[in-house]
């Protein structure tokens with residue numbers, strides 16, 4: 001067992017941490033609201049290879065591991081990055097894995113940074129893909145259309161949907177014509193895998209949100225006084241933060257383990273991905289809620305940064321499924337595996 | 343980064359499993375259930391025969407010199423199987439204290455017998471008037487030549503009925519601040535003046551009240567300095583929180599998964615397909631993975647840095663709170679059938695849910711309550727001010 005980051009991983013975290021600190025300050029995050037997209041941040045991320053790294057070398061990328069991406073995602077969450085990092089990475093990986101001519105053609109402009117391709121997490125119930133991540137700012141979207149994976153360029157007149165997380169979401173109408181990238185059972189499996197990767201990276205982003213929420217809360221309760229003492233003296237305050245940080249640190253281990261498993265113990269990934277997603281959705285919400293509440297009335301003021309975290313901790317995972325549904329997926333996988341083993 | 347415990351740990355885990363299949367017989371389990379005593383001499387001696395009482399100890403003391411992660415893998419299996427290890431655990435904890443700070447004579451007298459499975463040592467910290475505030479102990483020790491005379495009472499002296507010694511925290515100086523007037527002794531229990539009364543608990547676990555009237559102990563059995571008991575306690579208590587976590591929850595979850603996989607609801611639908619049941623099972627699986635990972639992190643930190651910080655407290659807090667939640671949640675999942683008691687022939691999965699519902703409340707209490715763990719995490723982990 002080794003829970004240390006490798007030298008290279010530490011460099012990666014430091015480099016992206018510095019990039020986000022500069023280009024995703026809370027002033028910039030606020031300035032990007034309500035749409036939630038900062039083109040300058042996105043440009044800097046692309047320049048630094050954030051999309052390229054997600055794709056294997058044979059397909060023209062620089063071939064980072066899912067764990068490397070997870071560590072970057074954690075920084076993304078920590079700084080609330082108003083840029084479509086996770087969906088763009090996952091969509092690019094999916095295109096590379098499909099590998100068909102059409103997919104390769106779609107991937108090329110993604111790698112040279114000229115097109116933003118995102119991925120719809122839900123199937124279209126009535127000809128409309130609901131709440132597509134980065135749907136308001138993407139050039140193309142990939143989705144699972146029955147048993148095939150297809151790509152289309154959404155209408156330029158699309159409207160961003162106002163939402164609690166200031167996410168660039170849009171409901172996208174599926175046009176009559178689109179590019180089929182893959183079909184058949186293999187296509188479904190590939191799409192499932194992409195969704196799983198989205199869950200894993202989102203879990204790690206939520207770790208970043210939770211970690212920073214705790215830090216903000218701890219700083220505040222050390223300073224703020226009531227009844228003549230710092231409010232961090234009161235157990236009702238300190239114990240809430242202690243329980244929350246325990247869950248966030250445990251969640252970090254789980255989220256990293258899920259990412260790590262993809263390359264080393266892939267048979268565990270279908271279980272670990274939804275567990276990490278569901279658990280961190282709850283622990284990030286709890287951490288940001290505790291931290292906001294311990295700010296008292298100030299936490300309720302838009303001016304204080306903790307509300308930025310509180311809203312996103314809930315909004316980011318809500319783009320996909322609620323924790324219970326994720327937990328249910330993991331349980332189904334465990335039960336099926338046990339039935340096979342028995 | 344690597345989440346695997348490693349080949350040696352995997353191999354040792356497999357050996358531990360094979361051992362448990364053989365040594366943890368239905369009789370051993372039945373005896374634990376009947377008596378509530380989580381110590382079994384036959385089982386204990388079988389461990390000794392395998393050289394496994396203290397696999398992490400240096401070879402010259404009778405251990406196997408195994409690393410921290412191997413020992414953790416081993417301990418995970420014992421906990422998941424529900425093996426009787428309380429007596430072993432407290433004995434090793436105090437043997438460790440003696441190994442680290444005991445005199446040569448104490449080491450010679452105690453360690454071979456403890457490691458040889460001849461004696462067990464129990465903990466005498468808690469008193470009727472003090473538990474969490476362990477330094478407020480009042481049991482009095484007064485010097486009489488080369489001996490000390492002890493008078494007082496201890497609460498929850500688990501396994502005293504089987505033990506040879508109690509590692510006792512006593513007050514030797516009542517006139518100084520409480521942490522400065524404490525001394526620890528290894529007090530022989532099999533002597534006049536010691537009275538042991540059984541205490542029965544919610545989970546069926548048996549513990550004891552112990553009374554001490556003019557009990558004598560040789561000064562040679564004093565551990566640490568006179569009035570230096572608090573320093574000794576800080577060595578001892580850190581061992582209490584480091585170890586495997588969440589094993590009981592793993593056992594509970596596999597029982598509940600077995601139920602879901604093998605039964606149907608009143609409409610004939612497999613329970614394994616019910617979304618609400620799946621959600622409950624998955625939530626517990628997430629918590630169990632986190633408990634396991636937190637405990638492994640703590641062991642890993644110890645193996646790389648010698649000691650660990652608040653990691654042990656986090657693991658203990660998280661795992662005990664998780665099983666508290668799970669016990670109630672799984673009783674709800676079973677519906678009215680969840681009421682059927684462990685031991686009743688009609689019980690679901692041998693009453694695993696209702697048992698855990700009862701068991702969990704001990705786990706949130708002994709080894710430092712959840713509040714004490716949160717205080718440690720808040721102060722040492724988050725750097726928050728001392729609480730009031």
Ligand SMILES: Cc1cc2nc3c(=O)[nH]c(=O)nc-3n(C[C@H](O)[C@H](O)[C@H](O)COP(=O)(O)OP(=O)(O)OC[C@H]3O[C@@H](n4cnc5c(N)ncnc54)[C@H](O)[C@@H]3O)c2cc1C
Pocket residue numbers: 235464465466467468471472473474475497498499500501543547549704707708709710711712713714717
């Ligand atoms: C099954 C079992 C086995 C045990 N075995 C042993 C044993 O072998 N040897 C031994 O010495 N002891 C043993 N104990 C005792 C155990 O260590 C104590 O029960 C525990 O330390 C709590 O002490 P207490 O019961 O006096 O509760 P108290 O300390 O009176 O606590 C009562 C409540 O107040 C809370 N509280 C106390 N102080 C604070 C604080 N500063 N801040 C916030 N909340 C606080 C506690 O968290 C708890 O909820 C055992 C207990 C159990 C249940």
